[in-house]
Amino acid sequence: MNSLKQEILTEVMQRSGSGAALSDEIWSYAELGYQEHRTVAAQIAWLEAEGFRIERNVAGISTAFWAEAGEGGPLIGILGEFDALANLSQVDGALTEQADQDGQPGHGCGHHLLGTGSMLAAAAVHAVLKRHGIPGRVRYYGCPAEEGGSGKVFMARDGAFDDLDVCFSWHANSVFAMHASDTLAIKTAVFHFRGRASHAAVSPHLGRSALDAVELMNVGVNYMREHMLPEARVHYAMLDGGGHAANVVQANAVVGYTIRAPEMSDAEELFDRIVRVAQGAAMMSETHVEVSVKSGLSNVLTNSTLEKVMFRNITQVVGPVQHSNEEISVASQYQETISETDVIHACKVFAKGEDIRTPLHQGIVPFDGTPTRVPVSTDAGDVSWIVPLARCFGPCYAVGTPFHSWQMVAQGKLSYAHKGMFAAAKAIATTVIDVIETPDLIVEARTELDRKRRGRPWVCPLPADLQPQMAEL
Incomplete structure (x- = not known):
């Protein structure tokens, strides 16, 4: 030795x-x-x-x-x-x-x-x-x-x-x-849907449900699963369902998504597709969606x-x-x-x-x-x-x-x-x-x-303005 x-x-x-x-x-x-x-x-x-x-x-x-x-x-x-x-x-x-x-x-x-x-x-x-x-x-x-x-x-x-x-x-x-x-490379984002609150019995036709938009997005992403790389993973969690009252058309709802793929370019491509699904869900439900990237890691x-x-x-x-x-x-x-x-x-x-x-x-x-x-x-x-x-x-x-x-x-x-x-x-x-x-x-x-x-430089997967966020219990 x-x-x-x-x-x-x-x-x-x-x-x-x-x-x-x-x-x-x-x-x-x-x-x-x-x-x-x-x-x-x-x-x-x-x-x-x-x-x-x-x-x-x-x-x-x-x-x-x-x-x-x-x-x-x-x-x-x-x-x-x-x-x-x-x-x-x-x-x-x-x-x-x-x-x-x-x-x-x-x-x-x-x-x-x-x-x-x-x-x-x-x-x-x-x-x-x-x-x-x-x-x-x-x-x-x-x-x-x-x-x-x-x-x-x-x-x-x-x-x-x-x-x-x-x-x-x-x-x-x-x-x-x-x-x-x-x-696997990873990208995590939060999708915040905003709609219009209304009484679910008196005037449901006047409301636009952000919760409906989240459900539509989830269904759309599920239909994507057959058409993504076999190694890719897509996970989601309901972060805010709009409250506990069922007789209210929920004006706000938030869902978090984590996307994994073999390389960051694959994760970015999959993320862009998921964003388009979210935008489609917003269009269908006549709501608005805001997307915030929370983290990203290279393979x-x-x-x-x-x-x-x-x-x-x-x-x-x-x-x-x-x-x-x-x-x-x-x-x-x-x-x-x-x-x-x-x-x-x-x-x-x-x-x-x-x-x-x-x-x-x-x-x-x-x-x-x-x-x-x-x-x-x-x-x-x-x-x-x-x-x-x-x-x-x-x-x-x-x-x-x-x-x-x-x-x-x-x-x-x-x-x-x-x-x-x-x-x-x-x-x-x-x-x-x-x-x-x-x-x-x-x-x-x-x-x-x-x-x-292969000639590709490292590209930071985080938005330039994103700052560290403390973990929560």
Whole structure:
């Protein structure tokens, strides 16, 4: 093993105690998007103690920051996330669904581990580079509001990632694997229909129902489903049905739509069709519709150049995560609360169909450089259009644990969750060393990115005047 990489492993584990404590602290804060003030303060304090220079209020966002250390050489980015999800508060370690505080947020996507693990990787790299006087800079990004808030997209719009050479990230999962997923682009909008109120019995002919317009729009969009890309997804939610009185012609009604497609150009085309359906519904009902785009995320451009290097480090340097009998016993109890369908689905999507229905994954999912399609969306996609990006999964939960579930929150402070975080930190940090020691990797990764962009520049999917919006309970 490369001696620098051995030092990296040591540096990560030397910080394991403070890293576990910090992730637990952030788990307890469980703050929603753009409200992660205590989390940001805790992360900045930890990074300043490690000798990092802090840039606050990135893109004018109070909970976005970066921390940089090192001098000269390439500039390597490491992404961190830390926002929680609404209404997912759970008692730590509980084996039944049990809210710690009713209605409060919880870390149902493991972002308390994600941000902390990325910080551990950045600190380990900085310590080794400084000790040996090796040129190179590492920059940790504190990225708010991944859960629907497009935090990284606002940061990208402000140019926060433009000067990076390459970038890395990871995500908590129940398997140890590469996160080489070309996710779906997404666009979210709200359609506000305005009509004319009237008494539904005395003068219904004088009213123009905004609720009718929403229903007509939904029917029209349903007829589109046969005539869109098979990979596309269209979801909707009734945000305002016009009130609770049935004997009133509703003058206002609001419906929200989320459109996903393989690339942003596909999502934009589908969105334009849906807008025309809404306009048709307004015409039919003699109402007026206003359309407000709320968020947008580009699809991920995977980078096999960096991913293969990271996978080599996972298999040859880091190795599978090992667990005690007690940890396996606890995980098996959580797995009993999860349906077999969830476990099979996790194996299919994240383990490439391998049957790994053990309580905890103590192996490594094979990877040959071929990306997989996972029909989710992430604001890391926009970063991947700007700079070569590689990501991995860390094995932090019982196999099959569904994302955004009470089981994921309840396991978030357990010892095996920490072990998965440490493994991901090691995978990122050792790969950063490879990039610094082999500058040609940067050239190869950039060439691959240029090829996949096919001459297309990154275009921000957000309206120029759209500002970050706080998540709500």
